[in-house]
Amino acid sequence: MASKTFDTRKEVDFVVIGSGSAGGILAKELSTAGFSTVVLEQGPYRNAADFTHDEYSVLIQSELLGGGNDVHGQTFRHYEHETAGPPRDRITPIRYAPGVGGSSVHFTANFWRLRPVDFQERSLIGPISGTNFTDWPITYEELEPYYTRVDWEIGVSGAPGPFDAPRSKPFPMPPMPIKSSGVLMEKAAAELGWHAQPEPHAILSQPHNGRAGCVSCGYCMWFGCEAGAKSSTLVAMIPLAEASGNCEIRPESTVIRIDTDDRGRASEVVYLDRDGVEQAQKTKAVVLSANGAESARLLLMSASPQHPDGLANSSGFVGRNLMFNQHSLATGVYEHPLNDYKGVQVSRIIHDFYDTDEKRGFYGGGGIDARPLFSATPIFHALLGTDPNAPRWGKGYKDVLAHDFTRTLCFVGSNTSLAMDRNNVTLDPESKDASGRPAIRLTYMDHDDDLATAAFFEDRCAELHDAAGAMKMWRFGIRPNTGGEHLLGTCRMGNDPATSVVDSKHRSHDVPNLFICDGSSMVTSGRGQPTMTIMALAFRAADHIKAAAGAGEI
Template sequence: MAKFDLNDESVVVIVGSGAGGGTLGAELALKGVKTVILEAGQRFEIEDFLNDEWASFSQLSWRDARTTSGSWRVHRDFPNLPAWIVKAVGGTTIHWAGASLRFQDYEFRAKSHYGDMQGANLLDWPLSLDELEPYYSRAEDKMGVTRTNGIPGLPGNNNYKVFEAGAKKLGYKEVHTGRMAINSQPRDGRGGCQQIGFCFQGCKSGAKWSTLYTEIPKGEETGNLEVRPDAQAVRIEHDAAGKATGVVYANSAGVLRRQKARVVCVAGNSIESPRLLLNSASSTFRDGLANSSGQVGRNYMRHTTGAVFAIFDEPVHMYRGTTMAGVIRDEAPHNPARGFAGGYEFETISVGLPFMAAFLDPGAWGREFASALDSYQNMAGLWIVGEDMPQERNRITLDPTVKDKFGLPVASVHYDDHANDVALRNHAYRQGMALYESVGATRVFPQTPYPSTHNLGTNRMSANPRDGVVNKHGQTHDINNLFVSDGSQFTTGACENPTLTIVALAIRQAEHIAGRLSANTI
């Protein structure tokens, strides 16, 4: 494997190894570009994953201190865990469920399509579906997305069968086991899904796409990619002209190192990426890097989520089989007659009994709560994924008092639901409950949103530099050789799971960076 010198000024340095950073690093390496990925977490391999919810959470999750504020339920229930993401090589592609759906055309034009909405900071993407479609196709092929490129869908487990039956009772038409980046048959040197059921804990069979064991090894084989685990980025440095010159990071011993760079790409998720830019403030960039617009950290989105669970007379065993292989897309199109803008999807979901106890109604206890847990094997469940509205006040800032172990301010996450988010979620709750009631559920209950897994915005794309942080290639408006390469560059959130779009953007960004390097324009 490659090992580059700390003083090598010719390398591209990427902070983060998940869907954006891991894909970008591999793509650049395959194009002959020397690349270093700095990953804050450890490197685990497939055999290290734990099919145990609590143990796996402790092994993989980003549990560094964070603070929260706002009216969202997560602030009350999980004040120091606003997001359920991974701190390890591969990032949250270890934890994700695999759902891989393209954005709809109008979702790139939310401001034009929805019009002005009070309290929402809507903006059209500087990028269209037509421009991104070739990269969506490449991402689907790379990831082995089912129901694309002739790849068959995954089988439906009992949870899906209940879900499908209810969907048909309600008259829904677009229901199937989804477009999933999980092999339904052997592909790309990996076997098909074994229906083990622990999708959130890391795929023990390797059937699920993850940069850890798909993209990163391919990049490393070229000799052009070095991945450094236990390398927590603390600041990005720049020269007198304002050009990024490298990244200072702390190694596993807490010793600070400086990796020089020709290009720096930030791919640390929508919480850590703006935090790094803000913590990199200097006398030249007093408000943080790439923040002349004041938009770094703003417009945080997490999707409008929630869940509905139902209890039946007979066992369902929802935990057996692929966790999220089931989708209903009929509610995804924009239909203002429902009383809100945007759309949502239903996806099958299950969590184990320990997480069910933690998420069912946090802080609750008593007979009603305990009886629900007693009926766990008879449960079926679905998850709501809906578009939430970007708002300037929903943002990531630096906490004024809480510091990390390196003495740097931690991220503080503020979030309030927009009225549109509430209307969408309530509609989805009603439809989800009706779905299960239509097929004989004896008890149906909505579940509040969990710590977020779809973290979006905070460094958004914009055509005009005053409106955002990066351009249509993820290149910051302020600094020519500084890029954002994760979901924080999303202008709006759409209602689809974001990973496919992050990967498509990373493939496109790699082409752009490699081209600019060849032309010597960065």
């Protein structure tokens, strides 16, 4: 169904900025509740026919990332006293997919709920020096009904595991079939006394809500799904928003500023249209869902005499507390072909080490999954997935590629990251992106506990390979993050306006008709796979925004 169109000079009820994991849900929820809604999305409106298996375009040319860093101009440094510079290769330090559906289009779709402990860890563990580690202003119990809505409305496959948080309703469909990597993980876990469980996925294992089930093509991570089985907001939410007759999706509209009126309320959203011409959409309220890097950039770009440090930034917390999730990785090659490139990336996970354990001597926890990772596709395998000690050219190289591609599997740890002032997104004073906006300057150095947690998980990954019978195994090594895909914490929720950007209902403390909901809202990082929580937060935020609008409070 074609979008409704709204006049930019006529005030709509809501402008939603960004149509990704959170924005797509907010657009659907607000428009189907009868509110006129314009969604401004900087990227294109792709459909199933636009999603290819072209490894070169997607993986090397960064097609779904909107191009390489020559387009984005991002800069990076570990510490504030350093001068930030461009990354060494083409790939951007901050990685997400501009386009309708945002990063839910190209993500891997591993889909973990947080657990009750994630929301109150600061109270349980105590403060951690040098960090802004704190409790969430909400509990798991408050968010649980919305996790369940994500399960059923977005479409999640899975089966309960031994350590899972309580759920009010079963998964709507069974997990994806187990793969060779999952079988080996189960075998190794049994030997080590750990527990392997099916991976929950935002991928349909069978038809659901009028969409088709997965065809196991194997092109999930970084790719769009031409079957529509991956539960992106592009396929699960946007069609419902458009069918409401109250929603206009306006792609290729890059927001450059949120303007406020003399009462300090957001009044219009200024953007560049596809021809680079400046336009402005009048609105009663704004919902900012541009992700944990872009929401912060936009608020900082919206500085004005009334808001000299950026919009909604009286706390100075906009852009701070960026968390990526640390990762650990050990790769093994097995005697027999595993053919793990087929199907979804992950079919089994281990959550035995989720909680912080004071016996380890540092904060942190996480989960481990089994997957082909880079060896899901031949070009990526050749570039990133091969044995570092094997020949890199000639016959020896060809032999190792031919032998190892079907026999390689990775155990991957997804771990905690701590919130700190020093890890942040700011506006680069010199570099600009292709549209002329100040580029994102990323400053990031992992906390020592995050690196210690990653090392702990790398050891567990190596143990799994030993127990599973790998013929050879190598570790990726623990490296500080120089960029990431999980963009969390930069406009955190909280009850105290001095240490948070939005309240527990996602309303900005400073601007009463500005709501911010996306990865930036998260207070702690969870253990990886944050998107299930981002989507649950979006359903919950929408209920509060609708209630406030219904009560005339916006």
